[in-house]
Amino acid sequence: MKLVWILCLFLIGIHTSASAEKINVVKDKNEFGGITAQVTYSPGEPFHDQGIAELIGHMNGKHRIIKLETVYNEAFAKQLLKAKTIEYYDENENKIIQLEEFFTDQYSALFGIARQVTRYDENGKTMQLEKFYTASWTKKRGITRTLAFYNSSGQLVKKEEFKTGPPPDNDSKVKTITYYDGKGKLLKTEIYDPKGNLKTISP
Secondary structure, three states: OHHHHHHHHHHOOOOOOOOHHHEEEEEOOOOOEEEEEEEEOOOOOHHHHOOEEEEEEEEEOOOOEEEEEEEEOHHHHHHHOEEEEEEEEOOOOOOEEEEEEEEOHHHHHHHOEEEEEEEEOOOOOEEEEEEEEOHHHHHHHOEEEEEEEEOOOOOEEEEEEEEEOOOOOOOOEEEEEEEEOOOOOEEEEEEEOOOOOEEEEEO
């Protein structure tokens, strides 16, 4: 099992120097049909010096990495402003299809974003970008989440904003959808009420 884990790390271009004692099989069978294994790194080891404190790999039944979690050490997280990333891979070609980023409190305080998810198309281009905002940012700005859609040329074509509704029903969600022509020009904006009914369209 431990050998399979190391070989799978090589498949996605990550070469680990972790000793066998530091490789822990967390699950013998996960939701992907394979094992989930964890590798930890201590100060002074190459990967820790490069900013990585822990790797958690989720494999499928074919011993391919489907999901890889990278936890950064405190010093690197402070520099990168990210505490953790999760990469999801295509089970056939080892291509990354989704990247999930968890930001530090420092970053979240500046930009209001706690977590960000990037989804890629078959050519590795950004297809969707989803941002989740902190509770304090939502309280100030009223935005809980945004979801942006891009065309094959990388141009923004649609953006959805999920907002808190007006008092006293401010826990409900109001959605705004803005459409673009793929060249930066706004085409129209739709606003939906907390029940999902279309309220206004502009222009």
